[in-house]
Amino acid sequence: MDMRSPAVVMKASRLGAFHQSRLSFMRQLLRRLKNEQWQFQRSVWTVDAQGVGRAVYTATGPQRSYSLVAFAHDLDPAMRSDRVIATAWDATFALFDGIPDAEDLARLEANVPRQEAGRVSSRELCMARANRSVRLFEHVVQALSEGHQPQREEIDGVGYLMRTTAVYGSGKFGAADRESIALRPELAAPFQAEMLTVYLIRAFTLDLVEHLAKVRAPQRAVSLAPDLRRRFGIGNSTGLGMAPFLLNHPVLLNNWVSARETALQRVRAVQQASAEERRVFADYLKRASASISHWHSEHELQRTRIVQLQDDMSWVQRQLDDGILDQRAPWDALYRWAEAVLSLEAQECLVSLLLEPYAHLVDELGDGMQADEQQSFVIDGGMRVGRLRDILLARYSWVSAIDFSNQSSQALFWYVSEEKLEPRIGRRFDEPGQDLEQPLAVARDIRRLQAALEPYPDEQRLAGFLLQHPEHRHSVRRVQLAPAFPYADIQDNLIDQALLPIDLLRCKLSFFGATHFDPRSDRWVRITLYQGAPLPHELTEMPADDWSCPRLDSQEQHRECIVE
Structure with missing residues (x-):
């Protein structure tokens, strides 16, 4: 059974249809936390009646402890914003390496609420901020203060009490560099410190609404029912800042996609x-269908996709009912049928569902999703031009289909904003700034490399070529990676006017484990993280990896029976 070709998988439109899976980083984290019996403690809670103060949540594993230090603020609603340029938030956070003492807490309180304007140290692994959901936060506080549970329909309509607008790590603002923690087993997989930060933020938001409800009505207020508590995730707003990551980390992207494709190959075999x-697959299919019914988006393109996905999931159910799984290699048959009939959104949703019954085939692949990119950064100057041409012919034939003489094929350029040092996209023929363009136009730069190579004989070594043309170093490095890392390149023109940057955002966020993608434009998206996951205090009693699609309750089961 062959793996899917990069020519099929690495198109932006397909990457933009990826869904969370067993290999997503949140799910890897929770499996580890449960298997290693991590302990959780809220050691500090000094939040006042106005919801202002600080809290500390500590997670302790076999070797180390990590502490989320949370600061709750009294934010004027008029200042509440999803924009990265915001300067005030409802809550700010830092993930501390160890257990902070009073001096650490004082230092963090002087800096973390200021975010970019402050500075943290190498004792901090992440820094984050979040805003309350305008629709849901007050509804939940009021309901609990009145002695009853919030409406489930309201919860499902939003999915979170707070929405993070940034979770920074990997050395930003003075935090620890990735290299300093990469060899720790619990943080070896990608983005584990960030995923732990968000997991603990979720616990804080739930404690905060219950605290405010009890302050409002001490005698009457109730706590959230456990099943409703788990229905709250953490929201997130993500913009263009995340998109270039996939282009700047080709080996890491390859390892992520390769693990997913290997998992699919194993199941299809x-x-x-x-x-x-x-039974497990059929259960997840029904649960996924129910979850899709709660997936709302105001973006016309995504709304159309969701409607189509609902119809497509019904078609998958009919295939099961008609006995497609009775034949030999049943999952391969189901996938091949889907590839021929269903939308990209449904095909990639199905890929994720196919992995669910096969933990023993899939989960171990998570160990290979990290990358030491320093090892792949060196250019082989001894390689001959002829060998590079061979790689270009074999791996970059897709570039020849792009007509760069057409203005629309060069309509965009990527740059970094001076104000926030965040990636942005400009319009090449309408806006100034292309002199600041970042080297992210992979297809165009490959074409330029090919043109520059033309006068050179096959036996010429690349060191000599690059001495004369150092502007092509980044492209030569990328091409030399291609034979060993076939999924390293997004095979599309990323400066075309038709580019949808949200496709790149969705790809990365799916590997985090995000759900309910809700694009707000073609350049930023809202998502939900950890919705349905067990809370820290529940991990010892509950499965760690049976929450990506919420379980059906009796009401939803009854509704399905009526529809069928």
Whole structure:
């Protein structure tokens, strides 16, 4: 059974249809936290009646402890914003390496609420900020203060009490560099410090609404029911700042996609599905269909995709009912049918669902999703031009289909804003600034490299070529990676006027484990993280990895029976 070709997988439109899976980083984290029996403690809570103060949540594993230091603020609603340029938030956070003492807390309180205007130290792994949901936060506080639970429909309509607008790590603003923690087993997988930060922020937001409800009505207020508590995730707003990551980290992107594609290959190679494997898949299919019914978006393109996805999931159910899993290599048959019939959104949703019954085939692949990119950064100057041409012919034939003489094919350029040092996109023929362009136009730069190579004989070594043309170093490095890392390149023109940057955002966020993508434009998106996941105090009693699609309750089961 062959893996899917990069020519199929690495198109922006397909990457922009990826869904969370067993390999997503949040799910990897929770499996580890449960398997290693991590302990959680809220050691500090000095939040006052106005919801202002600080809290500390500590997670302790076999070797180390990590502490979320949270600061709650009294924010004027008029200042509440999703924009990265905001200067005030409802809450700010830092993930501390260890357990902070009074001096650490004082230092963090002087800096963390200021975010970019402050500075943290190498004792901090992440810094974050969040705003309350305008629609849901007050509804939940009021309901609990009146002695009853909030409306489930209201919860499902939003999905979170707070929405983070940034979770920074990897050396930003003085925090610890990735290299300093990469060898720790619990943080070896990508973005584990960030995922732990968000997981603990979720616990803080739930404690905060219950605290405010009890302050409002001490005698009457109730706590959230456990099943409703788990229905709250953490929201997130993500913009263009995330998009260039996939282009600047080609080996890491390859390892992520390769793990997912290997997992799919292994499942499609299964020759006969057991009764239990069929049951798990059928259960997840129904749960996914129910979850999709709660997926709302105001973006016309995504709204259309969701409607189509709902119809497509019904078609998948009919295939099951018609016995497609009775044949040999049933999952391969189901995937091949889907590839021929269903939308990209549904095809990639199905890929994720196919992995669910096969933890023993899939989960170990998470160990190979990190990358030491320093090892792949060196250019082989001894390689001959002829060998580079061979790689270009074999791996970059897709570039020849792009007509760069057409203005629309060069309509955009990527740059870094002076104000926030954040990636932005400009319009090449309408806006100034292309002299600040970042080297992210991979297809165009490959074409330029090919043109520059033309006068050079096959036996010429690249060191000599690059001495004369150092502007092509980044492209030569990328091309030399291609044979070993086939999924390293997004095979599309990323400066075309038709580019949808949200496709790049969605790809990365799906590997985080995000759900309910809601684009607000073609350049930023809202998502939900950890919705349905067990809370820290529940991990010892509950499964760590059975929450990506919420379980159906009796009401939803009844509704499905009526529809069927």
